[in-house]
Amino acid sequence: MQLLSRQQRRRCVTSADLLRVITLHSYYVPSFRMSYRSQAGLSPSSVCTRVNENLFLFEQNKSPQGLVGLRNLGNTCFMNSILQCLSNTPELRDYCLRNSHRTDLNNNCRTNAALMEEFAKLTQSLWTSVNNEAISPSDFRSQIQRYAPKFVGCNQQDAQEFLRSLLDGLHNEVNRVTVCPKVSVEDFDHLSDDEKGRRMWNMYLEREDSKVVDLFVGQLKSSLTCAVCGFRSTVFDPFWDLSIPIAQKSSGEVTLKDCLRLFTKEDVLDGDERPTCKKCKARRKCTKRFSIQKFPQVLVLHLKRFSDSNVRASKLSTYVNFPLKELDLREFASENSERAVYNLYAVSNHTGNALGGHYTAYCKNPALGEWYSYNDSRVSPMSSSQVRSSNAYVLFYELATSPHSKYQTCRL
Template identity: 75%
Template sequence: MPSIRQSYTVTVPEELPAAAFPFLKQEMRRKGSMPGSVLVSTFVGLIINQAKNSKSTQGLVGLKNLGNTCFMNSILQCLSNTQSLRDYCLHNLHRRDLNNNSRTNTALMEEFAKLIQTLWTSSSSEAVSPSEFKTQIQRYAPRFVGYNQQDAQEFLRFLLDGLHNEVNRVSVRPRGTAEDFDHLQDEEKGKKMWSKYVEREDSKIVDLFVGQLKSSLTCSHCGFCSTVFDPFWDLSLPISKKSYGEVSLMDCMRLFTKEDVLDGDEKPTCYRCKARRRCTKKFTIQKFPKILVLHLKRFSEARRTSKLSTFVNFPLKDLDLREFASGNSTNAMYNLYAVSNHSGTTMGGHYTAYCRNPNSGEWYTFNDSRVTPMSSRAEGDGSCCCWICVWIFISGNHSCPQELNQLFCVCLSVLLCHAHSVCVCVCVCARACVCVCVCERQTKGNNPL
């Protein structure tokens, strides 16, 4: 992805043209004026997981921009508001895993935990500098050396990988041995493959972010079906194309999991036929992670420098992914809790974050050093659109209240919706549009994960 080197805002006239939006004038008169200058945002990511309510207002500390480090600050704030990961750092539980790990290089996890602790225990709201953390992530991943704008997606992947390696509970990885699981039923085979994975990769990071994907390959000649189970940290979803109607996240999931035909040069070798055969391939999710990361592929295959501007609808709550499960999964209901948001194009832009404070349940905008409450309200049915999505993180099964928020779309303006402490919506309508939905996930019966 090309470097993103510029930050900018789009100034919106105080009075929107009534001829173009006849319904807006009355709505704005009822709800009050909209801000004159807003970021036109291209939605990069959503992080979703559970959270508990309390009265604390900690965690509302900004991060100084060290020079085009908004991509890093945005992801750090999202992870800071990931309650399970935050508590892991606040209670120094990471040190137990560091102590059990014979590896000597643990500086990245230590600096990450120290930064999270500062964000949640500081008596001042003054922004803190993540310079020591940046030094360590640069040592782990030299591609982040310097002050060029980077891709938040790549940063998140490198960061989670680095944190996992340093708190991996497996101090000595067992030697890889070839085992034949093909004689097992798929359910048992998936469990065996997962157990084999965690024998080598077992950490709090894996507990939260890693799931298991099932790939089924069926020979069109003999009907033999072979299955492969692989761990995944995120899923990259193609954007569905429709001649009419709206595109939903479920459409993108269905496109990702639809049966593909492998023919011609793509023919694989059938295990039973011992020859290259026309086959069909299909993905399903064998094991859902607590936090599911979805990447919407916003780049055209022909033009990698331009984003696809297809509108993608995303529900505010209860994203039911059970139809994509390999079996009868009961842990496939998801809601949102944080957003890593990119405004601009591939050639220039700025990263911010929208996060739900896990203590207070209130939503805040994190724009480098600035932290501001997301306090505007609107009534409605809880439906929402996520447009120009690039990244999504999700987890849970929790019933939101009936009084959920209704999006009210205003050209090049933002309307933030907030109902109780459960859901937040942000919508911008334009050629670079975005709607951000945020909810939380819990397991059936309102018990936390």
């Protein structure tokens, strides 16, 4: 048996360390992965020494990862902006880098999981590139166009609509549910709001359950109160993002919370908008209000800058002051929901007007903790003080503190 010197024992990694090394480093540096695989047949001391040497080289010589641009294929800046935001979403990035998506692929999907595969390949390229040269997303573009034909061609598109379509496509291809249960009509009006929300969430997960849902989907509560009899009904719906109106002020700056207050404020439904009261059995004047019942791990906020009136399309360029850290949304939560605090990690920006413009992204690199500007092929460092601008269009927030709600993404 070969004896190791004291120095070798000090440098040698345990099997647990080796597993950690492979898990944390192998998908960042392809050469490391190949080097490890080539160790078969070597003595334990040789393996330990080689692994430690590889780790030393990895730590000393690695170039910053995730700082790779995407080539513009002809008005594809909307796509590039969103792809960079998603690439800097830590859990989604790791899901792709570890090829975990392959265990979730849904063989019943009409697209044969090609969209998820190309998205994962693109994410891997963005995070394992050695020379940081810009990458062409042409293969991915072909698959998203197959899934959503409205993105065929070189017309300018809306980044938020693209995000919706992409997340929907990715979810469908890794949906863990292969056989949907029969639709059952149940009356939950006799239940408390918390229990009703819980039942509705579990029913949703029986049909839609994926890593994408785990990250991006929350639950919105809509309360409708009759102005005549006072009867209150509640509806719970899943949401992938929240499209919030931009508040208008005669003086002072507009904040993100001003916009959220406008989104959740009580609205009066009267005239032609009168709904039917379940208790009165007649159309009545009602008040309606939104609140967040379940907070997602990743909260996507879409600032409604564009309007498409009968006259002409227009864009609001109002500066909205949004926090980079500790966005506390407690005041917008349902009655019994716990505190939820979010940190910003990505922004999709739009410069120009409603008829045309350009999309870029500001992302906080999860490995370095620094902000970078992604402008198609160009990637450059930036200060956190530059993140806020009147061009901010889609905000990506990550949950900083667990809400510890009565139900999470799992079934109870």
